[in-house]
Amino acid sequence: MVVFQTSTPFSSHHKSTSFFFVFLCVAALGSVFLVWQRNVINGFFVLGGGVPVWESPKLRPVVFDLIDFGGVGDGVTLNTKAFESAISVISKFGNKGGAQLNVPPGLWLTSPFNLTSHITLFLAQDAVILGIQDENYWPLMPALPSYGYGREHPGPRYSSLIHGQNLTDVVITGHNGTINGQGLTWWTKYRQKLLNHTRGPLVQIMWSTDIVISNITLRDSPFWTLHPYDCKNVTIKNVTILAPVYHAPNTDGIDPDSCEDMLIEDCYISVGDDAIAIKSGWDQYGIAYGKPSKNIVIRNLVVRSNVSAGISIGSEMSGGVSNVTIENILVWESRRAIRIKTAPGRGGYVRQIAYRNLTFNNVRVGIVIKTDYNEHPDAGYDPKALPILRDISFTHIRGEGVRVPVRIEGSEEIPIRNVTFQDMNVGITYKKKHIFQCAFVDGQVIGTIFPKPCENFDQYNEQRELVKHAMSQNVTDIDYEI
Ligand SMILES: *[C@@H]1O[C@H](CO)[C@@H](O)[C@H](O)[C@H]1NC(C)=O
Ligand SMILES: *[C@@H]1O[C@H](CO)[C@@H](O)[C@H](O)[C@H]1NC(C)=O
Ligand SMILES: *[C@@H]1O[C@H](CO)[C@@H](O)[C@H](O)[C@H]1NC(C)=O
Ligand SMILES: *[C@@H]1O[C@H](CO)[C@@H](O)[C@H](O)[C@H]1NC(C)=O
Ligand SMILES: *[C@@H]1O[C@H](CO)[C@@H](O)[C@H](O)[C@H]1NC(C)=O
Ligand SMILES: *[C@@H]1O[C@H](CO)[C@@H](O)[C@H](O)[C@H]1NC(C)=O
Ligand SMILES: *[C@@H]1O[C@H](CO)[C@@H](O)[C@H](O)[C@H]1NC(C)=O
Ligand SMILES: *[C@@H]1O[C@H](CO)[C@@H](O)[C@H](O)[C@H]1NC(C)=O
Ligand SMILES: *[C@@H]1O[C@H](CO)[C@@H](O)[C@H](O)[C@H]1NC(C)=O
Ligand SMILES: *[C@@H]1O[C@H](CO)[C@@H](O)[C@H](O)[C@H]1NC(C)=O
Numbered sequence: 001m002v003v004f005q006t007s008t009p010f011s012s013h014h015k016s017t018s019f020f021f022v023f024l025c026v027a028a029l030g031s032v033f034l035v036w037q038r039n040v041i042n043g044f045f046v047l048g049g050g051v052p053v054w055e056s057p058k059l060r061p062v063v064f065d066l067i068d069f070g071g072v073g074d075g076v077t078l079n080t081k082a083f084e085s086a087i088s089v090i091s092k093f094g095n096k097g098g099a100q101l102n103v104p105p106g107l108w109l110t111s112p113f114n115l116t117s118h119i120t121l122f123l124a125q126d127a128v129i130l131g132i133q134d135e136n137y138w139p140l141m142p143a144l145p146s147y148g149y150g151r152e153h154p155g156p157r158y159s160s161l162i163h164g165q166n167l168t169d170v171v172i173t174g175h176n177g178t179i180n181g182q183g184l185t186w187w188t189k190y191r192q193k194l195l196n197h198t199r200g201p202l203v204q205i206m207w208s209t210d211i212v213i214s215n216i217t218l219r220d221s222p223f224w225t226l227h228p229y230d231c232k233n234v235t236i237k238n239v240t241i242l243a244p245v246y247h248a249p250n251t252d253g254i255d256p257d258s259c260e261d262m263l264i265e266d267c268y269i270s271v272g273d274d275a276i277a278i279k280s281g282w283d284q285y286g287i288a289y290g291k292p293s294k295n296i297v298i299r300n301l302v303v304r305s306n307v308s309a310g311i312s313i314g315s316e317m318s319g320g321v322s323n324v325t326i327e328n329i330l331v332w333e334s335r336r337a338i339r340i341k342t343a344p345g346r347g348g349y350v351r352q353i354a355y356r357n358l359t360f361n362n363v364r365v366g367i368v369i370k371t372d373y374n375e376h377p378d379a380g381y382d383p384k385a386l387p388i389l390r391d392i393s394f395t396h397i398r399g400e401g402v403r404v405p406v407r408i409e410g411s412e413e414i415p416i417r418n419v420t421f422q423d424m425n426v427g428i429t430y431k432k433k434h435i436f437q438c439a440f441v442d443g444q445v446i447g448t449i450f451p452k453p454c455e456n457f458d459q460y461n462e463q464r465e466l467v468k469h470a471m472s473q474n475v476t477d478i479d480y481e482i
């Protein structure tokens, strides 16, 4: 019982606390080996540092049910208090291996709430957590330090629906239950300019370690969907992320932001902006914060982005992005497949990026690198803070129905260095003009690729013998008319 005697204030709703929690404690321990436990999450270990790898299952010693905290899954009753009470109780189990909160089938309307460490939030099949559509219920919090401003408005920003700060060992999983942000009202108000603050993400975990998000569906976020910020050791696996493919502004799927040791795999993402966008802060604020995104593996995904790109890096990359592997990705019915975007003022770097086994199916532009993405937080950015882009490789690239397979546009200020192409064969839809477009880029092509590369690259045969030197690395052959 001692475990519940803390200073944490409970709402008036739960005045009869001691009796209530004695009951809960007994109920929880009693349910340890019951049906839910069969489905609890696995643990991990790490091979040689870096990407998390599966280990044997790790079970939480206690399990609670949202209903025990007064939850009502009718889609109308607000369950914020139920979530907060449950999480407050679970926060007392930290030194005992944590606890699991089951969200049973039903529609669980809630306003934003904060997670705690050592929690497993488990969404049953047909469990849907619904975000309340009235922004007055969404607390404001300070802008992210590496962005300086809210992303859309100066000053504070709305919280995420599910939020966490300074946590460790958090699992959000289930039998494909859903977290639904009901973003439509937010998107409409945003377009009508009725919002005074930056919209909140659906799930945002900040300054945290050892995070697992798996086996669930996330949909219709007001803003970015899943935003791990300055976190370490994050796994996102077998997650479906959905939003309408247009008229759902800024509904990025996953935004790894100043994160390290991250694995994203086996996901399906179809959203109204980038499916994935790796970031690390914005201009002078991101440079000052100085936290890169690094050691990230993204693999086995199917992604779709009608208005933006499948997998992006930037445009906010001022803390740097390095050591990223992106492989076995199918991008379909999208405006762009792969994009790196930056601008003078960003500073930072993008380097050691390997793309392997990408398939583009009906996309307008396959591979894009853009160095004039001139969107700045305020006039205080330093235009002389030039990002470094280098050591980027593309291997085994396939596709059909691609209009412009490659558009790599460096500039005199921001030349792109050491780009490698090997084993590319992309079916094109437009044959009149040169559709492998380059400017201020150098690097090499190994073996024969289709379409024929621009003159900026050195050409080697399969035995790595130089066949032809680049004509000029500065040749500019970019045509936005296509
Ligand atoms: C996902 O669910 C499957 C089937 O229940 C289970 O075997 C697997 O361990 C779960 N994976 C994760 C990462 O939660
Ligand atoms: C969650 O925690 C943050 C940081 O302490 C705070 O700003 C925010 O208001 C909290 N959200 C809720 C719903 O309590
Ligand atoms: C989490 O840590 C950051 C700095 O690391 C601090 O600014 C923030 O206030 C902390 N948040 C909470 C809720 O303790
Ligand atoms: C993915 O999650 C679904 C339910 O969400 C589960 O049935 C399936 O087994 C999972 N797949 C893997 C590979 O874990
Ligand atoms: C999970 O639910 C989503 C949305 O309903 C669905 O598209 C997806 O196929 C489901 N995933 C699995 C593994 O059943
Ligand atoms: C935005 O600010 C205006 C003027 O201060 C105010 O009338 C309006 O209610 C605010 N809107 C929201 C959604 O907070
Ligand atoms: C990464 O997180 C997982 C899941 O919480 C944990 O099992 C593993 O020990 C962590 N890895 C490291 C290196 O801390
Ligand atoms: C690059 O990232 C991978 C995967 O996270 C990791 O195993 C490797 O050690 C990292 N390499 C360096 C040089 O940090
Ligand atoms: C390439 O990626 C596709 C998925 O897009 C996958 O089916 C295929 O097995 C991968 N090939 C290799 C050699 O890994
Ligand atoms: C985006 O969606 C619109 C409307 O459905 C469609 O006409 C257009 O072709 C789509 N664009 C791409 C790149 O798939």
Ligand SMILES: *[C@@H]1O[C@H](CO)[C@@H](O)[C@H](O)[C@H]1NC(C)=O
Pocket (backbone or CB within 6 Å): 352, 391, 392, 393, 418, 420
């Ligand atoms: C060019 O990039 C590749 C990785 O794509 C790296 O292995 C190689 O060392 C780089 N070369 C130079 C000269 O930096």
Ligand SMILES: *[C@@H]1O[C@H](CO)[C@@H](O)[C@H](O)[C@H]1NC(C)=O
Pocket (backbone or CB within 6 Å): 411, 412, 413, 415, 440, 472, 473, 474
């Ligand atoms: C190419 O541009 C770089 C600056 O990006 C410059 O240093 C170099 O002299 C130029 N080379 C030629 C041949 O014009």
